[in-house]
Amino acid sequence: MKLIDRLYKDAPLATRGEITPKLGFLLTVLLAIVWLIPFLWMVVATLRPASDGINAMAELMPSLKPTLDNVRDAWEIGDFPRYTLNTTIICAGILLVQFVTITLAGFAFARLDFAGKSLIFYLFLMQLMLVPVLLIVPNLSLVARLGLYDTLAGVMMPFFASAFGTFLMRQAFEAIPTELEDAALIDGATLLQRIRHIYVPLSMPSFSAFAIISVTSHWNDFLWPLMVINSPDKRPLTVGLSVFTKTAEGTQAWGTIAAGTLMVIAPLLITFLIFQKRFISSFVTSGIK
Amino acid sequence: MSLAEPATLPVATSAAPRLHVPKRLVGRIKASLPAYLLLLPSLVFLVLFTYGAMGRVLIDALYQRATPKAPVRFVGLDNIAAVLADPAFSSAVVNNLVYAVGTAIPSIGLALLFALTLSRTHAVSSALRAALFLPVLIPMVAASALFMFIFLPNVGLLDYYIGRLLPVLPNWLGDPDIALYAIMIITIWKNAGYYMLFFLAGLQAVPEDVMEAAHLDGAGPYQRLRHIILPELKPTFLFVIVIAILNAVTQVDHVFVMTQGGPSNSTNLVLFYIYQQAVEHYDVGKASAATLLTLAALMGLTALSFRTMANREGGP
Numbered sequence: 001m002k003l004i005d006r007l008y009k010d011a012p013l014a015t016r017g018e019i020t021p022k023l024g025f026l027l028t029v030l031l032a033i034v035w036l037i038p039f040l041w042m043v044v045a046t047l048r049p050a051s052d053g054i055n056a057m058a059e060l061m062p063s064l065k066p067t068l069d070n071v072r073d074a075w076e077i078g079d080f081p082r083y084t085l086n087t088t089i090i091c092a093g094i095l096l097v098q099f100v101t102i103t104l105a106g107f108a109f110a111r112l113d114f115a116g117k118s119l120i121f122y123l124f125l126m127q128l129m130l131v132p133v134l135l136i137v138p139n140l141s142l143v144a145r146l147g148l149y150d151t152l153a154g155v156m157m158p159f160f161a162s163a164f165g166t167f168l169m170r171q172a173f174e175a176i177p178t179e180l181e182d183a184a185l186i187d188g189a190t191l192l193q194r195i196r197h198i199y200v201p202l203s204m205p206s207f208s209a210f211a212i213i214s215v216t217s218h219w220n221d222f223l224w225p226l227m228v229i230n231s232p233d234k235r236p237l238t239v240g241l242s243v244f245t246k247t248a249e250g251t252q253a254w255g256t257i258a259a260g261t262l263m264v265i266a267p268l269l270i271t272f273l274i275f276q277k278r279f280i281s282s283f284v285t286s287g288i289k
Numbered sequence: 290m291s292l293a294e295p296a297t298l299p300v301a302t303s304a305a306p307r308l309h310v311p312k313r314l315v316g317r318i319k320a321s322l323p324a325y326l327l328l329l330p331s332l333v334f335l336v337l338f339t340y341g342a343m344g345r346v347l348i349d350a351l352y353q354r355a356t357p358k359a360p361v362r363f364v365g366l367d368n369i370a371a372v373l374a375d376p377a378f379s380s381a382v383v384n385n386l387v388y389a390v391g392t393a394i395p396s397i398g399l400a401l402l403f404a405l406t407l408s409r410t411h412a413v414s415s416a417l418r419a420a421l422f423l424p425v426l427i428p429m430v431a432a433s434a435l436f437m438f439i440f441l442p443n444v445g446l447l448d449y450y451i452g453r454l455l456p457v458l459p460n461w462l463g464d465p466d467i468a469l470y471a472i473m474i475i476t477i478w479k480n481a482g483y484y485m486l487f488f489l490a491g492l493q494a495v496p497e498d499v500m501e502a503a504h505l506d507g508a509g510p511y512q513r514l515r516h517i518i519l520p521e522l523k524p525t526f527l528f529v530i531v532i533a534i535l536n537a538v539t540q541v542d543h544v545f546v547m548t549q550g551g552p553s554n555s556t557n558l559v560l561f562y563i564y565q566q567a568v569e570h571y572d573v574g575k576a577s578a579a580t581l582l583t584l585a586a587l588m589g590l591t592a593l594s595f596r597t598m599a600n601r602e603g604g605p
Contacts, residue, residue, distance in 0.1 A: 007413060012504050020510040021406065028406040031399070032420045035478065038435040039423060041446055045438075057438070058449030101334065104327040114321030115314075120328060127339050129591040133539045134560070134583060137567045137576045138345040139338055161334035191323055220428035222542040223560075227568060238430040242546050245434045254438050261434045265427045272426055276419055283425070283483065284490045 045258035046070050057254050070259035077247060077256065080263050082233055083240035090155050090225070090236055091215045097160045098214060099207065105161075106169025107195050111181075127163040133224060140227050150230040159218065165210050168285065172206035173199050209282035212275075219268060237264050343584065349577035368578035378579060380554050381562040384469055388558060389537035391469075392476040397529055399481040404488030405518070418489075421482040429479065429542035436475050437462075437547055462548055465555035472556050475543050480536060484529045491525035492518070531594045538587065559583050 004022050008015075015021070040060060047066040048057070056063075074080070108114070109121065132139065139158050140149075148154030176199060184194050200207075222238040229235055235243070241264050248256045272279050350368050352361040372378050403421055407414040424432060439446040440461035452458045461471040495518055503513050541560045544550060550557035550565065557565075559579065567576035 007409075007411060011409070012501065015504060015510070018510050024402060025406045028403055028417060031403075032417045035424065035482070036420050037446070038432070038439060038478075041438070042435055054444050057444055058446045060446075101331045105331040108324040108327040112321075112324040112327070114324035115317045116321075117324075120332075123335060123340070124331075126591065127335060129535065129587060129594075130339050130343070130584070131535065131539055132338060134580065134587070135338065135342040135346065137563060137573065137580055138342040138349065140567070141349075141573070142337065142342065142345070157334070158338040161331040161338075163335075166331060191327075216426060220430075222428065222430050223545065223564065226545075227564070238428045238542075241428070241434060242430050245430075245437070245546065249437065254441075257434055257438065261431045265431050268426050269423065272423070273419075276415075279426075280418070280422065280486060283422075284486045 042258045042262055045255050046262050048255055050255060054252060054254075070255040071263070073253070073256045074244070074248075074259040074263060078240055078244040078260055079233070079235075080237075080240070080260070083235055083237040083264075084267075086152060086234060087219060087236040087238075089152055090221075091218045093152070093156045094159045094218050095211055095214050097156070098162050098165055098210075101161050102165035102169045102210070103195065103200060105166040107173055107199060109166065109170040110173035111178075124163040124166055127161070132158040133221075136224055136227055139224075143228060149228065150234065151228075152234060154228045155221075155225045155236070158224070159214075162210075162214070165214070168206050168210050169203065172203040176202050208278065209285055212279055212282040213285075216268065346577045346580050346584065349573055350581045351574075353574040364574070368574040369581070372575055372578045372582065375575075377554055377557065378559075378562055381550075381557045381559045384554075384556065385537065385558045387469060388473060388476075389534055391473045392480070392537055393530060393533035396477045396481040397484055397526070397533060399477070400484035400529070401488050401522075403481065403485040404492055405514070407485075408489060408492045418482075418485070421485060423482070424479045425483040427479075429475075429540060430546055432475055432479055433543040433546035436471075436543070440471055440547075463552055465552045468548055468552060468556045472543060472548065476536070476540060480533070484533065487525050487529050488522065491522045495521045527594065531590065534590060535587075538583065 004025060005016075007025070008022070037060070041058070044060055044062050045057060047068070047070070048059075048063040049065055049067045049069060052059075052063055105124070109117075135158075143149055143154040143157065146154070146157075148157065180198050180202075181194055184198055189197070220238060221236070222242070225236045226239050226242075229239060232243075241260060244260050245257055248254075248260070351363060351365060353364040353368060354361050403418075407418050442448060442460050442463065443452075443458065445461075447461065448458055459467055462468050499517055500513065503517055508516070538558075538560060541558050541564075544556055544558055544561045545564070548556040550561050560583070563576050563579045563583070566572045566579060
């Protein structure tokens, strides 16, 4: 209790003696530990030698003879470098096109007045609810008709326009003083030049927030790439991991599954731990991806 | 703006404005051209993959093939009738409702608890926030791989530690009465940390001076929660509930990896049913009809939440 008291030492005087907030805090600490258990098991099981046997598999105490055998096995069974490359291409491709589409559309909403503005605004707003994953059936047939079935471009295409990104950029652009643009206008800068040299450089925090949301959500996409991709060498990480899990589950190789899962999520977890603050504030702005 | 105003005055006072209406409309559209060009790239993809897709769903739902190779023929509402009569679809809808309520309430409740207890920033609370947020980042497929072992009968993590306390070991994913709840635990674990962020942001809006006044008046923690904090969080609640419902419809990756909708359809959810019809049964008509019904339900929800969302995005 002493330790908890110390955490509340800057709380308002009247509330410092209250017991309920402290009990709530204790409960949260317990739940946070429970929340971490799957990750803890993943790491412990990855390092556990197969000789410990299936009955010790659930033991959360690390093995005394840690080994990297599971990592090696997972590396050999699954084509993880290839999956990582595919996922990286998908995320980068989506993000690059999105940067162009959301910048242009965000600027139109922020600074220009045009006929049908509310109608188009609502067309964008509706897309926040009509998430592409719901429309997998018609979109699969469209992608096939465009000749993009079983291509990475087919996986990317439905996400090229982003209502969330458009609204984010609109907000960022609206905050930029018009005087800056007027000065450029006098110097004879065209519309695209003004966007490129005034609006974009001043909105970098919004671009990075959007990049975090876009990359994490498409890094994790599963059902859509599963439907579009057929060849094993074009699988992204999520699809690769699900196939890998199926294979390893048959042989009860839980240590290998843990190692494979660790390899898939490690890049995201490491990036998160480094840029924690930025991640959290980006996700707060995200709402709906 | 003020410089431009005098120039527009003569137009407003000129006679017979009716004659000028078409001309003014043309002029307005011409003036809007740069904006349309900027919106064009986004609109192309919105039309192709969102609104065009909705149109295609509507049309595809009206056609059917006798065999996978036969030409399509118009069947009217037969596909919709077939979906509604399909016991697998109605059980998927019921499962999805149970799943939506059973994941939204606990994850939002936990998120509120987390946010309330971690709202003041110090090293400990930042670490706890990060721990609770970790599951949000990882793919649902990876979470499923981990929970597949957690729920594994006899040797899995849950049976190893908690199973000893139970008289009979439940088969978490194999028992039709339990499997859906097991699936729900994963969703709660994965989403509570996400919703926590919105409550943390919402708590920033609770006015400091009102809280101080409440302290002075001797309001206890429950009274402050009930009468100050919760009313202040109302917009956050509405927003998070909409996201939670949307997630309940769109997050089905764990169903695919862990149960394939089984045992005996007890974990089948609507989106997975659509996937099965389209990919496993090659029945585009039925898959489209089911998509159409889901879209209609979500449009209803959209109508309810539109005002909240339009306000959030700052209006047109």
